[in-house]
Amino acid sequence: MTSLAEENYLKAIYKIQEKHGDVVTTSALAETLAINAASVTDFIKKMAVKKLISYEKSKGVRLSEQGRQIALSIIRKHRLWEVWLVNNLGFKWDEVHEIAEQLEHVISDELIEQLDKHLGYPKTDPHGDLIPDAKGRFIKNTSKPLSECSKGEKVKFTGVAEHSNAFLQYLTKSNIKLGDELLVEGIEEFDKSFQVKINNKERKILSKEVVKNLLVIAL
Amino acid sequence: MTSLAEENYLKAIYKIQEKHGDVVTTSALAETLAINAASVTDFIKKMAVKKLISYEKSKGVRLSEQGRQIALSIIRKHRLWEVWLVNNLGFKWDEVHEIAEQLEHVISDELIEQLDKHLGYPKTDPHGDLIPDAKGRFIKNTSKPLSECSKGEKVKFTGVAEHSNAFLQYLTKSNIKLGDELLVEGIEEFDKSFQVKINNKERKILSKEVVKNLLVIAL
DNA sequence: AAACATAATTAGGTAAGCCTAATTATGTAT
């Protein structure tokens, strides 16, 4: 069995690995988990013994295949619960993460498969993140940050690269939603801000901090 | 905050108190929680300090008002989740308890109120148990065991007094469901078994062990 | 009242997960 703490470590390692490449340092883990580095060192040594990760002293850790599968199953559960909370219980996309952090640890394969079915086998969660299948496989993802688009490009907003409530609430307030069509009308040389037309209607100026975190696919 | 262990102790104390009256003994608690009596003594002393229960050494414990409210909130969550699992996810009534044991500890008032609303404010769970409201109040319950009915009485099956999978599966196999109408056609003096007519159709002989655990209301 | 059985408590210990403070390793700047 995998404990709550182990599940959280595995998920954190997976996410850091995804973002900053291969090897995950003790300090990076300590940072994301808000746990003292000394405690992390302790814990990862035990996880290495259980073959959930490989650990090279003073270098860092990486997930074993088994560890990766567990991490993906937690992420799958987290994202399915988020879909349920938004689609069925009426929560907003900035209200579901904390609850899903708890629900993701409920253990029952039957439950999660029934939930998946109940939701209609969604491919993405309320933030546009891909939901791995029961085997830990993702569908292909061709999205890129809006910041990498050029003038004249027309794209669809499909996800966020930043999940803070501040950012999610900014988007809600600005009336920008997943699925919206964005046309890059201009890019300001000076501050790298984007002028976009949303759904062929409103025009908006988006700062470089914003466009960096809007994930889009070409239309 | 209340820990997972505390929540489980409170729920167990509540249930024993409900069944066997006022004071709950260390051994009764140890039995239901499957925890060593010495550990229970230890733990209840700490709970008494936190005013979750009152504790008289070598006598036993009873819930404080605060403890009772927490116990009821856990029971409320447990039963609402069971309703959801059966009504929305397609589980059978003998498949939901273990999953609800986990879900009942998820912390979010918002979540449980939204769930309640989503389910249409159910008054009973899949086993006919009453669901307390957010303030810990129950609707009145006038049910009694079928064993206390007399010949000729016509009643409705509304709940079970025994929650084991064995019993639930026996009822399913016998095609006896919550809401069924039962007419007591005869009572066998020798073994206290009941002959009943179900929904004005099939006739069945039910042993005294069975009728004792079928809760019914007069029609 | 003494003996016995059973229930409850106390004493002492363990594992999981965390902490702080001290030490050591690693990489960069001088």
Next chain:
DNA sequence: ATACATAATTAGGCTTACCTAATTATGTTT
């Protein structure tokens, strides 16, 4: 090559929630 800064580890401790074995309390027989 040495010094310095930062990262990582080690050492020693703490709390929670459990355990076993030993002791004491309680209630029932004889």
